[in-house]
Amino acid sequence: MNTILVLIIAAIALYLGYGVYARSINRNVIQPDPKKACPAKMYMDGVDFIPASRNVLFGYQFKSIAALGPIIGPITAVQWGWLPALLWIILGTFFIGWVQDYGSMMMGVRRDGDTLGALSYKLISPRARNILMLFLYFYLLLIMGSFGNTVGKGLMVNPRVPFGMIAVTLMGILAGQMLYKWKRDIILTTVVTVLLSFVGIWISTLPAVSNFFSGLYGLPNSPVLFLTVTKAQFIGSLLVLLFCYLGSVMPIWSWAQPVNYVSFWIIALGMLGGVLGMLIWRPGMGDFPAFTSWTIGIGPLWPMLFVTIACGAISGWHSLVSTSGTARQLECETDALPVGGGAMFLEMVLAVISFLTATVAFGGLAGYKETLGKAAALGVFAEGLARFLDRLGVPHDFGVAYGSVFLTIMGLTIMQLAVRFMRVASAELAGDKVPVLKNVHVGTILALILTAIFVWVVPWLTIWVAFGAANQLMAGLALLLIALWLKDEGKRNTWALYPSLFMLITTIAALILLAYNQFKGVATAKTSQAAIAAVLVGIIAVVLVVAAAFLIVDGWKALQKRRPEAVEKAP
Amino acid sequence: MLSRIRKRFRWARRLIGEIFYGMTVFDWVRGLRRQRGEIEQLFMLIAFGDLVGIPVLPPYYTLRLLPYVVPQINRWKRSLLRERDWTDLAELIEGVD
Numbered sequence: 280m281n282t283i284l285v286l287i288i289a290a291i292a293l294y295l296g297y298g299v300y301a302r303s304i305n306r307n308v309i310q311p312d313p314k315k316a317c318p319a320k321m322y323m324d325g326v327d328f329i330p331a332s333r334n335v336l337f338g339y340q341f342k343s344i345a346a347l348g349p350i351i352g353p354i355t356a357v358q359w360g361w362l363p364a365l366l367w368i369i370l371g372t373f374f375i376g377w378v379q380d381y382g383s384m385m386m387g388v389r390r391d392g393d394t395l396g397a398l399s400y401k402l403i404s405p406r407a408r409n410i411l412m413l414f415l416y417f418y419l420l421l422i423m424g425s426f427g428n429t430v431g432k433g434l435m436v437n438p439r440v441p442f443g444m445i446a447v448t449l450m451g452i453l454a455g456q457m458l459y460k461w462k463r464d465i466i467l468t469t470v471v472t473v474l475l476s477f478v479g480i481w482i483s484t485l486p487a488v489s490n491f492f493s494g495l496y497g498l499p500n501s502p503v504l505f506l507t508v509t510k511a512q513f514i515g516s517l518l519v520l521l522f523c524y525l526g527s528v529m530p531i532w533s534w535a536q537p538v539n540y541v542s543f544w545i546i547a548l549g550m551l552g553g554v555l556g557m558l559i560w561r562p563g564m565g566d567f568p569a570f571t572s573w574t575i576g577i578g579p580l581w582p583m584l585f586v587t588i589a590c591g592a593i594s595g596w597h598s599l600v601s602t603s604g605t606a607r608q609l610e611c612e613t614d615a616l617p618v619g620g621g622a623m624f625l626e627m628v629l630a631v632i633s634f635l636t637a638t639v640a641f642g643g644l645a646g647y648k649e650t651l652g653k654a655a656a657l658g659v660f661a662e663g664l665a666r667f668l669d670r671l672g673v674p675h676d677f678g679v680a681y682g683s684v685f686l687t688i689m690g691l692t693i694m695q696l697a698v699r700f701m702r703v704a705s706a707e708l709a710g711d712k713v714p715v716l717k718n719v720h721v722g723t724i725l726a727l728i729l730t731a732i733f734v735w736v737v738p739w740l741t742i743w744v745a746f747g748a749a750n751q752l753m754a755g756l757a758l759l760l761i762a763l764w765l766k767d768e769g770k771r772n773t774w775a776l777y778p779s780l781f782m783l784i785t786t787i788a789a790l791i792l793l794a795y796n797q798f799k800g801v802a803t804a805k806t807s808q809a810a811i812a813a814v815l816v817g818i819i820a821v822v823l824v825v826a827a828a829f830l831i832v833d834g835w836k837a838l839q840k841r842r843p844e845a846v847e848k849a850p
Numbered sequence: 851m852l853s854r855i856r857k858r859f860r861w862a863r864r865l866i867g868e869i870f871y872g873m874t875v876f877d878w879v880r881g882l883r884r885q886r887g888e889i890e891q892l893f894m895l896i897a898f899g900d901l902v903g904i905p906v907l908p909p910y911y912t913l914r915l916l917p918y919v920v921p922q923i924n925r926w927k928r929s930l931l932r933e934r935d936w937t938d939l940a941e942l943i944e945g946v947d
Contacts, residue, residue, distance in 0.1 A: 324929035325887030327938070329880065331872075334865055338872020396935040412935065458878075465875060536878055543874055603938050703936050 280361065280564045282557055282639050289369065289631045293624050296373040301381065301620045308770050309385055311612035318392035319608050328392060328607045333614035336605055340622040342543065343600045344380075345629055346689050347426065348590025348750075351743065353634035354656040356587040357647070359580050360570035361638050367584055368634060371592025372627040375778040379754050381619035382761035382775050383598035387606025388615060390764070394603040395757065402763045404833045411756070412708060414826045417819055418595075418753060419701050421746040423523075423694060423726070424733030428742055430690040431516030431734055432508075433655055434683050436501075438492035439483050439676075441518060443684035444691070446479020447545060448522065451538030459532055473544045484680045506808040508735050516734050519691065520727050526695025527702060527723045535695050542688040549664060549685045554632060556667030557639075565643030577744060578796070582789040585782075586747035591630025593782065595753025597623065636663035655739065657686045701726035737812040741797070745816055748789045752827050755782030759834045766841045783831060787824055794820035887929075894919055894926045 305311065319330040331339075356364040383395070390398060400408040434440050450472040457463040457471070482488055493499070496511035504513050526535045577583050590596070601619055609615060640663035641647045650659050664685070665678030673681075702722030710717040716725070733742060758779030765772035797817035804810035897915045899906040907915075 322925065322928055324925045325890060326884050326929055327932075328929075329883060331876070332868055334868035335872035335876055338869040338874075339876050340872075342873045394935060394937040396937040397933060408935070412937075415937065532878070532881060536881065540874060540878070547873075599937060700936070707936050 280567075280569075280638075282561050282563070282635055285365065285631060285635060288365075289628055292369040292373060293628070296377065297620055297624045300373065301377055301616060304378075304774055305381075305616045305620075308765075308774070309615075311385070311615060313611045313613045315612055317388055317609050317611055318606070319610060322392065330610040331608045332610065333618055336608055336614065336618045337621055339608075340380075340600065340605050340618050341625055343604065344590070344594070344597050344622060345626045346590075346693055347429070347686065348594060349626055349630035350633040350660055350686070350689075351429070351656045352588035352591055352747070353630050354637040354651075354659050355577070355740075355743065356584055357567075357634065357637045358571065358575050358577065358651075359584055360568050361564060361634070362569040363580055363584055364588060364634055365631070367588055368592050368627060368630045371585075371588070372623060375754070375758070375782065376593040376627065377620040377623040378775055378778055379593060379595075379758055379761070380597045380601055380623040381615055382765075383757050384601040384606050384609070384615045384619035385612070386761055386764045387602035388609055388612060389768070392602075392607040395599055395760070398602065398760055398764075399756075399830075402760055402767070403830065403837050407830055407833050410826050410829050412704070414749075414753070414823065414830075416701065416704050416708065417822060417826075418746075418749045419697050419704065420726075420729055420733065421742065421749050421819070422697050423701070423730040424737060425739070425742045425746040426690040426694050426697075427516065427519055427730050427734040428737070428739045429655070429657055430687050430694070431519040432512040433739070434657055434687045434690075435515030435518060436496065436509075436511045437683055438489040438496060438498060439680045440683045440687055441483070441492055441515070442488050443480040443483035443680060444687045446482070447476045447542060447684060447688050448538055448691075450476045450479070451541040452534060453537075454541050455533045455537035458537070469544065472541050473548075476541055476545055480681055480684050481677060483684070484676050506735060507806075513735075516731065519694070520731060522691055523694050523698045523730070524723055524727060526691075527698040527726075528719055531699075535692070535699070538688075538695070539692045542692055546685055546689060549681060550629075550632070552671055552673070553636070553664045553667045556670040557632070557635060559670045560667065562639040562642070564638050567638050567644050567647070571644075577740060578789075578792060582785040582792065583744065585785045586744055586751050586789045588630070589747040589750040589754075591626055591633075593751065593754050593778075595750045595755075595757055598754065598757035633660060636660050636667070640666045657683070660686060698723055698726050698730075732815070736808055737816055741793075741812065741816050744789070744793060745820060748786050748793065748820070749823055751782055751786040752790070752823060755779050755786055756827065756830055756834070758782060759831070759838075763834065763837055763841065766838060783827070787827060790820045790824050790827075793817075794824070890922075891926060891929060894922065895930075898923075 317330070319328050322328040323330065353364055353368060356367070386398065387393060390401070393401065396408045396411055399411050435444070453475075454468050454472040457468040458465065496514060497509075498511060501509035501511035503509050508516075526538070529535070573580050577587060585592075605618060606615075609618065637647055637659050641650060641659075647659065650662050654662065661679050661682030664682040665673075665675050668678040668681070669675055702719060702725075705722045705725060706717045715721050756779075758775050762772040762776040762779055765775060794817045797813040797820065800813040801810050801817070804813060895902075896906045897912055897919050900909070900912060905912075
């Protein structure tokens with residue numbers, strides 16, 4: 280299989296999925312009316328409801344949904360072989376991914392711009408909203424744990440990364456100052472801060488700088504400080520937690536937003552370079568097998584593949600963004616398909632690109648496995664990207680450092696905002712009973728302590744699978760809400776109901792399997808750390824299954840209530 | 851022919867520009883708009899303090915501000931009374947997956 284052939288398959292899927300299937304559902308089932316006033320116009324308050332052009336919203340939606348997920352998932356999942364991963368990316372988006380994104384957006388538009396919490400309250404039951412809120416807190420904790428583990432214990436341990444990451448963050452802060460305080464032009468600000476970020480990444484590759492961090496970390500054989508956490512991993516993760524703390528308590532304009540802005544350029548340019556390099560090189564997959572075996576280290580293909588590749592095929596997070604963010608800004612109903620559906624199909628393309636990074640950049644399975652063993656999934660991406668950038672004349676060392684900083688900053692910007700979200704959530708969930716949680720610093724520190732436990736105790740792959748399962752479960756629940764809403768509107772809902780059933784059954788099976796393996800692992804654990812990790816993840820998996828069971832039972836009852844009364848036969 | 855090409859080119863430039871704007875600074879602009887909106891809502895509350903029994907401004911000024919406040923009163927009322935939960939903040943967290 281050749282790179283170009285995979286890209287052609289993705290393009291055909293894009294045409295058939297978006298151009299034929301999605302358009303037909305849009306035209307025949309949803310029937311959007313361009314003349315109907317959307318909530319953005321009806322309730323325009325200058326705060327939450329403000330209309331924006333569909334092109335702008337497309338960019339906004341894509342930026343809000345695409346990040347580390349479509350990169351890590353495919354790279355990890357190709358261990359089952361390239362065919363199952365590619366099929367799930369394409370078919371998942373085709374039948375389920377866009378349905379969820381577009382459906383939740385239209386549901387938000389037609390239900391006065393309600394959030395997912397309010398929709399579950401109204402469409403299912405009051406209890407459903409409370410369970411959803413609790414579910415979301417655990418979900419955020421899993422995001423923090425999996426990304427924190429990847430960045431703090433993985434990427435930051437590379438002595439060439441911390442300086443580059445600090446440089447990009449400082450440039451983000453400078454961008455905020457330039458724009459808001461010194462009132463400088465946006466183009467000037469962008470050019471200065473992005474260029475200086477690249478200089479920072481280049482400086483991070485210099486021996487003097489990397490030797491400094493090597494010394495600080497005690498490399499090459501960093502001593503173990505506690506559990507199995509080495510000095511390098513401890514310092515790396517502390518740096519990550521510190522950045523998250525500042526990102527959560529500082530005003531959003533001075534830290535999180537401008538850092539996100541500068542990192543956007545770093546990421547966009549990296550992706551563009553990677554794609555160009557791939558097109559110039561056009562490598563084949565070599566001996567990379569289409570299928571390796573049904574069961575690998577992660578678990579059996581069903582259900583584990585479907586939670587390993589979450590974003591890029593289908594992801595529950597999108598429904599949150601679509602309802603509370605984008606649906607309140609759509610100018611007219613007909614914009615929902617290009618914005619919601621279009622952004623999801625573009626994310627599929629991103630997942631295909633990272634799939635190619637894993638399968639073609641190393642000339643076969645052996646090279647891929649060697650890099651995965653040494654540097655995990657993100658190392659595969661950084662190394663793969665560097666090999667593609669090689670074709671454009673970018674030095675390999677710089678390419679690897681660039682790829683690593685690229686991923687670090689991608690993970691960190693999300694974590695900063697997730698901590699901010701968690702502190703608001705803990706204040707709302709328990710602030711009345713424990714008033715101290717309403718304090719900004721206390722809420723943030725609580726979130727960071729929970730994150731640190733996950734990062735230091737739980738192995739990366741376990742937590743990634745748990746995160747994927749929670750994400751997919753969320754998607755299944757969002758699809759169930761869409762099916763209920765369609766029923767309410769008297770429209771055909773099988774196109775949302777069947778994907779919902781598939782996602783719910785698959786993810787609950789994955790979570791039960793995960794919980795079973797974890798609890799089984801407690802008995803055979805060789806260290807206390809392994810036992811604690813197994814108990815922790817096992818409990819979370821059980822909590823998620825129970826929460827989902829309540830939601831499904833309530834949802835099913837709500838669906839039954841809406842069934843049309845059976846017509847009584849005349850005597 | 852040339853004018854059609856030029857028109858197409860202009861359209862493509864606008865399209866790409868708007869998508870980039872959405873990906874980059876749109877969030878900042880929204881944040882600023884949101885701040886302005888919140889300040890305006892506070893102003894409405896002050897001007898219409900009488901409604902909630904806190905007369906901050908003398909009635910003379912309240913009456914002078916009436917023409918500005920009236921067109922927005924329904925939006926303001928809805929925005930103030932709208933039920934909120936913390937999933938409202940989800941849009942702030944970009945690129946989770």
